[in-house]
Amino acid sequence: xLHLSLDEPSYYWQPVVSSSKPQYGSAKDFEKAxxxxxxxxxxxxxxxxxxxxxxxxxxxxxxxxRGTAHSVVxxxxxxxxxxxxxxxxxxxxxxxxxxxxxxSLEGQFRGHSAGGICVDMAQMNQILQINEGDSDMVCQxxxxxxxxxxxxxxxxxxxxxxxxPALSATLSGMISNGCSxxxxxxxxxxxxxxxxxxxxxxxxxxxxxxxxxxxxxxxTEVTIRLAPVLPSTVAVVHFPDVRRACEAVKDVMNKGVGxxxxxxxxxxFMTAINNFGQSGRVWPTKDTLFFKLQGHSAASLKExxxxxxxxxxxxxxxxxxxAKNDEEAENIWTDRKNAHYAGLALVPECRPLATDVCVxxxxxxxxxxxxxxxLKNSGIMAPIVGHVGDGNFHAxxxxxxxxxxxxxxxxxxxxxxxxxxxxxxxTGEHGVGLGKRQYLVEELGAGTVGLMKTVKNALDPLxxxxxxxxxxxxxxx
Amino acid sequence: xLHLSLDEPSYYWQPVVSSSKPQYGSAKDFEKAxxxxxxxxxxxxxxxxxxxxxxxxxxxxxxxxRGTAHSVVxxxxxxxxxxxxxxxxxxxxxxxxxxxxxxSLEGQFRGHSAGGICVDMAQMNQILQINEGDSDMVCQxxxxxxxxxxxxxxxxxxxxxxxxPALSATLSGMISNGCSxxxxxxxxxxxxxxxxxxxxxxxxxxxxxxxxxxxxxxxTEVTIRLAPVLPSTVAVVHFPDVRRACEAVKDVMNKGVGxxxxxxxxxxFMTAINNFGQSGRVWPTKDTLFFKLQGHSAASLKExxxxxxxxxxxxxxxxxxxAKNDEEAENIWTDRKNAHYAGLALVPECRPLATDVCVxxxxxxxxxxxxxxxLKNSGIMAPIVGHVGDGNFHAxxxxxxxxxxxxxxxxxxxxxxxxxxxxxxxTGEHGVGLGKRQYLVEELGAGTVGLMKTVKNALDPLxxxxxxxxxxxxxxx
Numbered sequence: 020x021l022h023l024s025l026d027e028p029s030y031y032w033q034p035v036v037s038s039s040k041p042q043y044g045s046a047k048d049f050e051k052a053x054x055x056x057x058x059x060x061x062x063x064x065x066x067x068x069x070x071x072x073x074x075x076x077x078x079x080x081x082x083x084x085r086g087t088a089h090s091v092v093x094x095x096x097x098x099x100x101x102x103x104x105x106x107x108x109x110x111x112x113x114x115x116x117x118x119x120x121x122x123s124l125e126g127q128f129r130g131h132s133a134g135g136i137c138v139d140m141a142q143m144n145q146i147l148q149i150n151e152g153d154s155d156m157v158c159q160x161x162x163x164x165x166x167x168x169x170x171x172x173x174x175x176x177x178x179x180x181x182x183x184p185a186l187s188a189t190l191s192g193m194i195s196n197g198c199s200x201x202x203x204x205x206x207x208x209x210x211x212x213x214x215x216x217x218x219x220x221x222x223x224x225x226x227x228x229x230x231x232x233x234x235x236x237x238x239t240e241v242t243i244r245l246a247p248v249l250p251s252t253v254a255v256v257h258f259p260d261v262r263r264a265c266e267a268v269k270d271v272m273n274k275g276v277g278x279x280x281x282x283x284x285x286x287x288f289m290t291a292i293n294n295f296g297q298s299g300r301v302w303p304t305k306d307t308l309f310f311k312l313q314g315h316s317a318a319s320l321k322e323x324x325x326x327x328x329x330x331x332x333x334x335x336x337x338x339x340x341x342a343k344n345d346e347e348a349e350n351i352w353t354d355r356k357n358a359h360y361a362g363l364a365l366v367p368e369c370r371p372l373a374t375d376v377c378v379x380x381x382x383x384x385x386x387x388x389x390x391x392x393x394l395k396n397s398g399i400m401a402p403i404v405g406h407v408g409d410g411n412f413h414a415x416x417x418x419x420x421x422x423x424x425x426x427x428x429x430x431x432x433x434x435x436x437x438x439x440x441x442x443x444x445x446t447g448e449h450g451v452g453l454g455k456r457q458y459l460v461e462e463l464g465a466g467t468v469g470l471m472k473t474v475k476n477a478l479d480p481l482x483x484x485x486x487x488x489x490x491x492x493x494x495x496x
Numbered sequence: 497x498l499h500l501s502l503d504e505p506s507y508y509w510q511p512v513v514s515s516s517k518p519q520y521g522s523a524k525d526f527e528k529a530x531x532x533x534x535x536x537x538x539x540x541x542x543x544x545x546x547x548x549x550x551x552x553x554x555x556x557x558x559x560x561x562r563g564t565a566h567s568v569v570x571x572x573x574x575x576x577x578x579x580x581x582x583x584x585x586x587x588x589x590x591x592x593x594x595x596x597x598x599x600s601l602e603g604q605f606r607g608h609s610a611g612g613i614c615v616d617m618a619q620m621n622q623i624l625q626i627n628e629g630d631s632d633m634v635c636q637x638x639x640x641x642x643x644x645x646x647x648x649x650x651x652x653x654x655x656x657x658x659x660x661p662a663l664s665a666t667l668s669g670m671i672s673n674g675c676s677x678x679x680x681x682x683x684x685x686x687x688x689x690x691x692x693x694x695x696x697x698x699x700x701x702x703x704x705x706x707x708x709x710x711x712x713x714x715x716t717e718v719t720i721r722l723a724p725v726l727p728s729t730v731a732v733v734h735f736p737d738v739r740r741a742c743e744a745v746k747d748v749m750n751k752g753v754g755x756x757x758x759x760x761x762x763x764x765f766m767t768a769i770n771n772f773g774q775s776g777r778v779w780p781t782k783d784t785l786f787f788k789l790q791g792h793s794a795a796s797l798k799e800x801x802x803x804x805x806x807x808x809x810x811x812x813x814x815x816x817x818x819a820k821n822d823e824e825a826e827n828i829w830t831d832r833k834n835a836h837y838a839g840l841a842l843v844p845e846c847r848p849l850a851t852d853v854c855v856x857x858x859x860x861x862x863x864x865x866x867x868x869x870x871l872k873n874s875g876i877m878a879p880i881v882g883h884v885g886d887g888n889f890h891a892x893x894x895x896x897x898x899x900x901x902x903x904x905x906x907x908x909x910x911x912x913x914x915x916x917x918x919x920x921x922x923t924g925e926h927g928v929g930l931g932k933r934q935y936l937v938e939e940l941g942a943g944t945v946g947l948m949k950t951v952k953n954a955l956d957p958l959x960x961x962x963x964x965x966x967x968x969x970x971x972x973x
Contacts, residue, residue, distance in 0.1 A: 153858045154750070154857075203947070209947060210941055212921070213919050214856050215856055216856070216887055217886045217887070218854060218923065220922060221948055222705065222706060223706070224947055227703075227947075247749075247751075250752075269629065273631070273654070273724040275790065275791060313752065315751050315800075315803060318799070319796060322793070323792075379629075379630040379691050380630055380631075381630045409693050409694045410693055439690070442690050442691040443691075444695040444696075447695060448696045451696070451698050455697070459698070462697060463688070463689065463697065464686055464687055466684050466685065466686035467688055469684075470686060470701055471701060474704075474951055474954060477953070477954035478947070478951075
């Protein structure tokens with residue numbers, strides 16, 4: 020309905036997107052840039068052109084993209100340092116790619132074919148402020164979420180950062196809320212918003228940078244919202260199939276009980292966890308839901324668990340288990356957290372192609388069901404984990420040889436088309452990076468992608484910030 | 497710390513913001529535009545140049561800005577109709593201002609001094625889809641939130657749209673979540689995202705249009721997220737002063753009980769409600785908290801109420817009342833909803849200047865306390881209502897004559913400076929419109945406001961969409 024084909028009168032304005040590729044500096048320019056970086060950062064370890072280092076920063080064993088080295092890696096310690104780097108990049112027209120926890124799965128921190136500067140946030144890892152009374156904190160972006168929660172715990176502050184991604188993930192890659200210090204492609208430093216929880220002071224420019232994969236600016240300071248530490252526990256229940264598990268989740272989400280997280284692991288992932296050898300128990304190899312529950316008292320937790328059990332059993336759930344204490348809860352949750360590496364251990368020497376589609380929760384059972392059939396037909400090993408409450412799931416497609424990689428790509432492509440046909444997205448949380456660029460117009464339409472490029476062009480006319488990633492198709496790699 | 501004053505080398509790019517005022521069409525051009533609108537919309541009532549109509553659409557008795565008429569009001573029924581209007585606006589370089597529930601308080605729908613087209617969304621009021629299984633619905637933007645909730649209730653769907661603004665507010669003015677159909681200043685129609693709950697498909701262009709006050713595009717289709725209807729109730733408790741009430745809220749928010757809403761009304765507002773004559777009870781004229789609680793069962797509600805009472809009394813709360821049944825809960829909540837008109841009735845023939853600052857919750861007690869002192873010294877009547885959980889409050893400053901209006905402006909200006917000095921915002925929810933433009937650079941910095949203008953300039957190079965509002969200072973009015 021929104022795809023109009025009215026006659027196009029010639030008088031109205033069309034967004035002008037530069038279709039020419041950016042002009043980067045020459046190899047000689049880049050050499051000069053590296054010399055200036057070494058002068059600007061005299062510390063011995065602050066600037067590296069070591070071949071292993073520049074390649075390691077443009078590669079990851081956790082994904083399926085080939086590696087591309089940067090020209091140089093720089094380790095800033097402050098916003099001012101990032102400004103210095105951005106100014107040198109401008110002067111010599113050099114691409115610039117930010118790097119932090121390196122948990123991206125879509126090639127977000129790969130180098131550019133023209134070469135460029137990799138800005139490693141490892142030393143921008145300071146916690147700047149903890150505001151207990153406001154349940155927020157201000158950090159540099161290189162701080163890891165695990166460290167944040169450990170720090171809060173050690174200081175006896177009853178708050179935590181309520182997210183749960185890969186263990187080494189840092190704020191850089193997962194900015195979720197609040198104001199940010201940003202270095203723009205111009206070298207200008209802005210603060211996108213104030214620390215109040217709510218603001219209606221025009222469109223929230225913070226949101227331009229969230230999810231943009233450092234294509235519009237480099238985030239150098241982050242305010243995150245914290246949640247109170249409340250009594251919590253973990254429950255597990257098995258199902259005859261994924262469809263009924265999904266339906267149980269849909270039902271339980273409308274009951275108003277306190278659910279922090281609900282995850283599905285299919286029978287293959289449960290097998291993988293048993294094989295992995297890190298678990299203290301042997302799980303039934305059945306499609307399984309893991310619930311993390313929270314409440315204001317032990318009594319309310321118990322009542323929530325009762326509701327979850329009743330709803331689950333109504334949908335064919337069986338073998339319901341509630342952790343007996345905090346230690347058991349943590350152990351069970353660790354089994355779920357180990358899924359990624361347990362899955363990889365299923366096939367020696369394999370690499371994973373992790374899919375990331377997300378659809379409305381009502382479509383999720385069909386989508387997973389059809390995908391399981393497709394995976395079975397393809398003959399390739401692919402355990403499935405899903406954030407069911409969001410309609411988001413990952414098939415971890417395991418390949419070793421090129422022929423398998425081709426099959427994985429084909430299954431993944433069919434899955435993306437299937438999700439988009441269900442009014443879903445090619446990526447629920449991993450981002451576009453290099454791996455999902457080709458689906459963006461199909462998902463969002465040429466107009467919306469054109470709008471993104473118009474904004475990019477207005478902010479970064481030289482095309483220096485993480486070029487060739489996300490909506491930016493100027494790099495064909 | 498983020499305000500750098502490094503030497504500015506000349507080589508790096510500076511955002512180019514057109515500082516020249518937009519060139520609008522002549523009076524003759526606008527006449528031609530109106531003729532074309534009448535041809536494009538042949539229905540008798542679709543295009544109005546009636547002087548009362550064009551003025552009524554550029555004025556509101558609920559705020560403190562003077563009225564400015566539009567040249568013409570048009571009533572589209574569809575996205576395609578809006579495209580037609582935008583194309584005619586482009587052809588004749590005519591400003592365009594969207595209008596919906598008319599509950600804005602900062603002059604957002606005032607006409608432009610150059611004249612222009614007012615696009616009234618009254619007939620774009622269709623509910624297009626209700627997706628019960630996904631807890632969302634798709635609507636045209638002219639639908640009111642009250643109608644949405646009545647429709648869901650009548651259809652027996654156990655979901656609701658969990659917001660609670662002015663009764664006549666429509667989606668247009670308060671887009672809160674989900675994907676949107678947008679008509680861009682170019683006349684191009686885009687859909688910003690798919691219906692899945694989560695997406696990482698680059699920066700979310702939806703967010704560009706949320707809070708932008710129709711300066712970047714006109715929203716023509718909205719997907720909103722719904723919440724389950726759960727058992728709920730209302731509790732009221734009084735306090736010796738606002739400071740202790742705020743502290744109770746801070747404390748209770750960390751207990752993990754289900755709170756839909758918590759509002760503070762000061763003693764003056766409680767007096768106003770008693771005087772207003774719509775309430776079935778006589779309230780103690782004390783600073784009062786209204787809690788709307790929700791839970792998964794009557795038992796969990798009761799337990800939550802117990803926690804709220806204990807925490808409140810620890811902070812000096814007294815006279816705790818819990819509604820005995822749903823009817824009583826609704827009556828009590830209606831008293832709180834009547835605050836705006838009850839306040840206005842305090843002073844015959846007055847108009848209100850409603851302030852809207854928002855700070856971190858830890859700063860709210862000090863901010864309200866200092867503001868109460870300032871208001872008292874000014875001798876002007878100004879009841880206070882606050883969304884305490886967010887750190888947001890409104891003083892409804894009541895004026896009748898010019899001298900009082902000047903005092904109201906001065907108090908409001910001091911309040912904004914005070915809030916910004918506390919790392920807060922000039923507007924928590926009413927937006928910038930005409931009334932808060934002068935504070936934006938103080939709050940966000942010239943860089944961030946420049947960024948907004950750069951985006952505006954890239955999307956709307958002719959400056960046609962709601963010119964002179966929000967970050968756009970090209971209209972000096």
